[in-house]
Amino acid sequence: MSVTAPTAPTAPDAVQTRRSPLAGKAELGLAGLLLALGVFLLVDAARVAVPVNANSIGPRFFPTCVGVLLVGVALWLAVDVLRGGVGEMEAAEDVDVSRSSDWTTMAVLSVVFLGHALVLEPLGFPVAAALLFFGVAAALGSRRWARDAAIAVVLAVVVFLVFARALGVGLPAGILQGVL
Amino acid sequence: MDSLGLLLDGFSTALTPGNLLWALLGVVLGTFVGVLPGIGPAMTVALLLPITFTLEPVSAFIMFAGIYYGGMYGGSTTAILLNTPGESASIMTALEGNQMARKGRAPQALATAAIGSFVAGTIATAGLVLLAPAVVGFALSFGPADYFALIFVAFTTVSAVLGGSFVRGLSALGLGLAVGLVGIDSQTGQARFTLGVPQLLDGIDIVVIAVGLFAVGEALWVASRMRHGAADVVPVGRAWMGRADWSRSWKPWLRGSLLGFPLGSLPAGGAEIPTFLSYSLEKRLSKHADEFGHGAIEGVAGPEAANNASAAGTLVPLLALGLPTSATAAILLAAFQQYGLQPGPLLFEKQPELVWGLIASLFIGNAMLLVLNLPLAPLWARLLHIPRPQLYAGIVLFASLGVYSVNGSAVDLVILYVVGLVGFAMRRFGWPVAPAIIGVILGPLAEQQLRRALAISQGDYGALVDSPRAVVLFGIAAVVLLAPLVARIARRDRALVRESEQEHEHEAV
Numbered sequence: 001m002s003v004t005a006p007t008a009p010t011a012p013d014a015v016q017t018r019r020s021p022l023a024g025k026a027e028l029g030l031a032g033l034l035l036a037l038g039v040f041l042l043v044d045a046a047r048v049a050v051p052v053n054a055n056s057i058g059p060r061f062f063p064t065c066v067g068v069l070l071v072g073v074a075l076w077l078a079v080d081v082l083r084g085g086v087g088e089m090e091a092a093e094d095v096d097v098s099r100s101s102d103w104t105t106m107a108v109l110s111v112v113f114l115g116h117a118l119v120l121e122p123l124g125f126p127v128a129a130a131l132l133f134f135g136v137a138a139a140l141g142s143r144r145w146a147r148d149a150a151i152a153v154v155l156a157v158v159v160f161l162v163f164a165r166a167l168g169v170g171l172p173a174g175i176l177q178g179v180l
Numbered sequence: 181m182d183s184l185g186l187l188l189d190g191f192s193t194a195l196t197p198g199n200l201l202w203a204l205l206g207v208v209l210g211t212f213v214g215v216l217p218g219i220g221p222a223m224t225v226a227l228l229l230p231i232t233f234t235l236e237p238v239s240a241f242i243m244f245a246g247i248y249y250g251g252m253y254g255g256s257t258t259a260i261l262l263n264t265p266g267e268s269a270s271i272m273t274a275l276e277g278n279q280m281a282r283k284g285r286a287p288q289a290l291a292t293a294a295i296g297s298f299v300a301g302t303i304a305t306a307g308l309v310l311l312a313p314a315v316v317g318f319a320l321s322f323g324p325a326d327y328f329a330l331i332f333v334a335f336t337t338v339s340a341v342l343g344g345s346f347v348r349g350l351s352a353l354g355l356g357l358a359v360g361l362v363g364i365d366s367q368t369g370q371a372r373f374t375l376g377v378p379q380l381l382d383g384i385d386i387v388v389i390a391v392g393l394f395a396v397g398e399a400l401w402v403a404s405r406m407r408h409g410a411a412d413v414v415p416v417g418r419a420w421m422g423r424a425d426w427s428r429s430w431k432p433w434l435r436g437s438l439l440g441f442p443l444g445s446l447p448a449g450g451a452e453i454p455t456f457l458s459y460s461l462e463k464r465l466s467k468h469a470d471e472f473g474h475g476a477i478e479g480v481a482g483p484e485a486a487n488n489a490s491a492a493g494t495l496v497p498l499l500a501l502g503l504p505t506s507a508t509a510a511i512l513l514a515a516f517q518q519y520g521l522q523p524g525p526l527l528f529e530k531q532p533e534l535v536w537g538l539i540a541s542l543f544i545g546n547a548m549l550l551v552l553n554l555p556l557a558p559l560w561a562r563l564l565h566i567p568r569p570q571l572y573a574g575i576v577l578f579a580s581l582g583v584y585s586v587n588g589s590a591v592d593l594v595i596l597y598v599v600g601l602v603g604f605a606m607r608r609f610g611w612p613v614a615p616a617i618i619g620v621i622l623g624p625l626a627e628q629q630l631r632r633a634l635a636i637s638q639g640d641y642g643a644l645v646d647s648p649r650a651v652v653l654f655g656i657a658a659v660v661l662l663a664p665l666v667a668r669i670a671r672r673d674r675a676l677v678r679e680s681e682q683e684h685e686h687e688a689v
Binding site: 031045048066070077087088090094097102103109114117118129132134135141151171 | 367371396405408569577604
């Protein structure tokens with residue numbers, strides 16, 4: 001078991017980044033996204049065709065207002081962040097806000113979820129859901145492979161039978177078509 | 181008494197065996213999901229929303245009434261037995277209730293929360309019966325301009341009140357409004373902001389947004405900084421309380437109800453303020469003020485009652501005006517919209533069976549919760565021991581199931597993930613989620629009313645402030661917008677002065 005992963009920042013690095021003026025200001029990225037979204041609304045709203053019969057304000061007016069709001073709020077937010085304003089991280093039962101972000105876990109979780117979206121239709125809900133359950137549990141640190149696999153299969157099959165067969169929700173059976 | 185007669189009709193709708201079964205199922209499911217750690221009432225309703233789509237409207241809403249109150253109840257159990265509140269309205273319950281539990285008084289804490297919720301829920305639902313028809317009568321005369329002003333007030337109050345930072349509340353609102361614009365414009369049939377993606381022509385389904393923000397966003401948030409080590413759950417037996425506890429609890433229950441219901445029914449968002457007010461009120465009035473902070477039963481009884489009464493109060497603007505003032509209410513409104521129903525004065529006229537059946541079910545669900553939860557407390561407590569990886573794996577599985585079942589489209593799952601990332605970022609940077617979801621739902625209604633008002637006036641913007649009602653409403657919005665700004669500037673100046681003073685001191689040292 002290696003103690004330090006090669007990509008993990010070493011302690012002096014961490015200190016250095018903390019001293020950089022933009023460190024801890026990742027929220028500026030969000031402000032940038034808001035600004036981009038606002039500009040997109042303004043530009044795209046101007047492209048919406050206005051039918052001749054549109055009375056008073058057409059389909060452009062309200063989106064333009066929202067676009068202006070977004071641009072204004074994005075700038076305000078940027079100023080707030082630069083002045084050292086921070087929102088309070090949301091507390092939750094299972095969240096330890098004093099820890100720093102664990103990007104590896106998030107990346108694995110993301111891959112598992114997007115993979116699930118990809119295989120849902122070809123493989124069918126029971127298989128895709130079982131893989132999703134197993135993958136998420138493993139990503140979040142469970143190491144009891146056999147038990148998790150068993151729970152995943154039973155849960156996926158039971159949920160499929162209850163929702164698709166008993167309640168009539170449209171879920172794909174996929175490769176298990178005819179079996180379940 | 182007209183509304184009494186309608187309520188009796190409602191009871192005859194709700195008391196059929198089939199509907200009683202749906203109410204019971206809703207109560208059990210709501211409590212079950214609500215008890216699960218990490219799941220607040222809003223996520224409970226969002227996750228269970230797709231399940232009800234296979235039912236007919238009346239049964240679905242009867243089940244929803246149970247889920248709504250059950251989810252609230254489940255959340256307080258978690259707060260008491262596990263010291264970390266799932267939402268800000270449970271902070272006070274967690275504070276006092278967990279202290280009680282640690283001193284071996286968990287059964288009494290759970291009992292005063294359960295009975296207090298029942299008392300408050302019953303009083304507040306009665307308040308709803310009395311107040312809602314009056315609001316409806318008043319709202320029937322509302323024109324489009326008045327509605328627009330009302331929605332505008334809701335936007336400002338929700339952004340200003342929820343969460344600590346006004347600019348972050350507004351950011352969340354703006355994001356929600358932008359998402360609500362996507363799709364075909366209902367009045368001219370023009371596609372807007374769809375980027376040419378055909379799946380976006382119908383807009384982004386509200387279920388995708390609610391489940392994404394609450395379930396997937398929460399799962400990602402937990403994944404990013406998971407609390408390790410076994411959960412510290414206080415073991416508990418059957419919930420009960422003795423004579424002394426009763427005599428210390430009943431007044432806080434009543435005061436909490438009277439505080440929670442009116443504040444909840446104002447379009448000012450959230451159960452947070454009434455629970456805080458109730459806590460400080462009980463602390464001041466109690467003969468045992470020294471026990472506060474160390475497990476005073478009044479500190480659980482009052483805020484829990486206020487929390488539940490405010491949840492029922494939220495239903496007044498939701499049902500009578502179609503105006504959601506909390507995240508949970510916004511998701512309930514989405515549920516109505518899925519059935520093509522628009523809550524508001526006309527719903528009371530057109531669908532009395534549904535509205536009054538729903539209200540009657542609130543009374544029934546409340547009673548069921550009391551009967552269920554006093555003896556079942558140990559069973560619910562066991563849910564708190566579910567290991568977190570498996571718990572969140574289950575949540576994500578049901579999120580995928582619910583979202584896929586809406587349109588049968590795997591594209592929705594990708595959108596769900598993206599919305600989940602947004603939900604993660606919002607939690608990370610302390611943006612309140614409620615303004616976003618309210619923006620998505622109320623944005624299109626605001627635009628509709630605005631365009632209607634300006635169509636009537638033939639484009640004259642003065643029509644927006646023609647009626648005195650609209651002027652008053654815009655005035656309220658202006659006060660809400662400006663008051664925190666003024667307060668914040670004052671506070672910042674003071675803080676700056678203090679900071680520079682401290683710096684000087686440091687320099688001197």
